[in-house]
Amino acid sequence: xxxxxxxxxxxxGFMRQKQKGYFxxxxxxxxxxxxxxNIKKISEVAEKYGHGYVHLTSRQGVExxxxxxxxxxxxxAELAKGGCKPGVCxxxxxxxxxxxxxxxxxxxxIDTLKIATELDMRYFGRELPHKxxxxxxxxxxxxxxxxxxxxxxxxxxxxxxxxxKCIHCGVCEKACRTGALSSQDGKIILxxxxxxxxxxxxxxxxxxxxEGESAYQVSFGGLFGNTINKGDAFLPLIKSEExxxxxxxxxxxxxxxHAKPGERFKFTIDRIGWDEFKKAMEEAYNG
Amino acid sequence: MADYKxxxxxxxxxxxxxxxxxKAKCAIEELDDGQILSVHMNxxxxxxxxxxxxxxxGHQILKLIDNEDGTYDxxxxxxxE
Numbered sequence: 001x002x003x004x005x006x007x008x009x010x011x012x013g014f015m016r017q018k019q020k021g022y023f024x025x026x027x028x029x030x031x032x033x034x035x036x037x038n039i040k041k042i043s044e045v046a047e048k049y050g051h052g053y054v055h056l057t058s059r060q061g062v063e064x065x066x067x068x069x070x071x072x073x074x075x076x077a078e079l080a081k082g083g084c085k086p087g088v089c090x091x092x093x094x095x096x097x098x099x100x101x102x103x104x105x106x107x108x109x110i111d112t113l114k115i116a117t118e119l120d121m122r123y124f125g126r127e128l129p130h131k132x133x134x135x136x137x138x139x140x141x142x143x144x145x146x147x148x149x150x151x152x153x154x155x156x157x158x159x160x161x162x163x164x165k166c167i168h169c170g171v172c173e174k175a176c177r178t179g180a181l182s183s184q185d186g187k188i189i190l191x192x193x194x195x196x197x198x199x200x201x202x203x204x205x206x207x208x209x210x211e212g213e214s215a216y217q218v219s220f221g222g223l224f225g226n227t228i229n230k231g232d233a234f235l236p237l238i239k240s241e242e243x244x245x246x247x248x249x250x251x252x253x254x255x256x257x258h259a260k261p262g263e264r265f266k267f268t269i270d271r272i273g274w275d276e277f278k279k280a281m282e283e284a285y286n287g
Numbered sequence: 288m289a290d291y292k293x294x295x296x297x298x299x300x301x302x303x304x305x306x307x308x309x310k311a312k313c314a315i316e317e318l319d320d321g322q323i324l325s326v327h328m329n330x331x332x333x334x335x336x337x338x339x340x341x342x343x344x345g346h347q348i349l350k351l352i353d354n355e356d357g358t359y360d361x362x363x364x365x366x367x368e
């Protein structure tokens with residue numbers, strides 16, 4: 001066996017195993033979706049080159065364990081025929097995860113797959129001082145656990161009441177879980193301070209008297225490994241994709257500019273100061 | 288809003304999610320297009336979710352009545368597909 005360049009292999013998604021000469025090959029997955037064609041090819045490769053099984057990672061990744069070092073190039077070429085690309089490990093932008101979002105889920109407020117795909121195109125594999133994780137969840141139910149990522153995106157609805165469509169049935173007031181809605185003098189009053197933008201008023205209204213525009217809540221500095229920290233969502237509601245990517249661009253640039261090698265985003269922000277970080281994010285938010 | 292005549296009632300206070308909506312759905316299945324069902328339900332999860340489930344099934348919600356005893360009556364008009 002030739003001398004392995006472990007750093008180069010890690011960059012290409014090959015995780016060194018305990019077993020000498022074997023690697024667990026991580027594949028690129030965006031938003032947790034694989035095509036039937038991808039899966040067929042993965043199955044073939046796992047049977048022919050691995051031990052006939054795959055491992056599903058905690059972040060929607062797929063790994064094929066027990067790939068022999070000598071087969072690496074052949075395996076890569078074989079996987080490419082099924083539209084599969086190797087993933088990444090090490091200090092760079094990792095798999096962008098997502099729930100199914102509004103395309104499939106009745107609770108979804110945003111097109112999570114579209115957002116995840118765009119984030120993947122912009123940042124996947126980008127070299128940074130340490131790993132950096134993005135996650136996109138469609139609504140407050142938070143199936144995708146946005147706040148455990150270095151940068152989490154949560155789908156929201158920016159809601160507005162349309163008086164002439166309202167039949168005052170009382171459903172929205174009960175559907176609201178934060179007590180933000182009340183009926184006063186024939187009008188529905190929205191207490192903005194209580195609203196968490198979950199969109200349940202929009203989803204439950206029988207006459208579409210609540211309208212909602214897709215919006216985004218972004219959290220920063222989440223961790224769920226050796227240290228556990230809930231990402232902080234301090235910005236006001238982000239109301240367009242353009243504004244969202246201004247913020248994500250600025251956040252990742254802040255990390256690239258300020259982080260020490262091996263330092264996760266939360267600790268960079270802690271060291272530089274949340275006030276300075278918030279200022280940078282607010283500038284990006286405002287354009 | 289216009290008055291309505293209730294054609295049938297169903298009590299779902301004796302079951303928990305997800306049987307609440309199953310029981311309510313079975314009751315509305317028995318009705319004809321345009322007939323009206325009153326669904327008696329508990330506060331909390333049922334009143335938060337059952338109205339929305341009827342909407343997603345395409346039926347028309349007319350009113351949610353607060354009985355002020357921890358229960359609600361949801362008035363739903365059956366809409367055939």
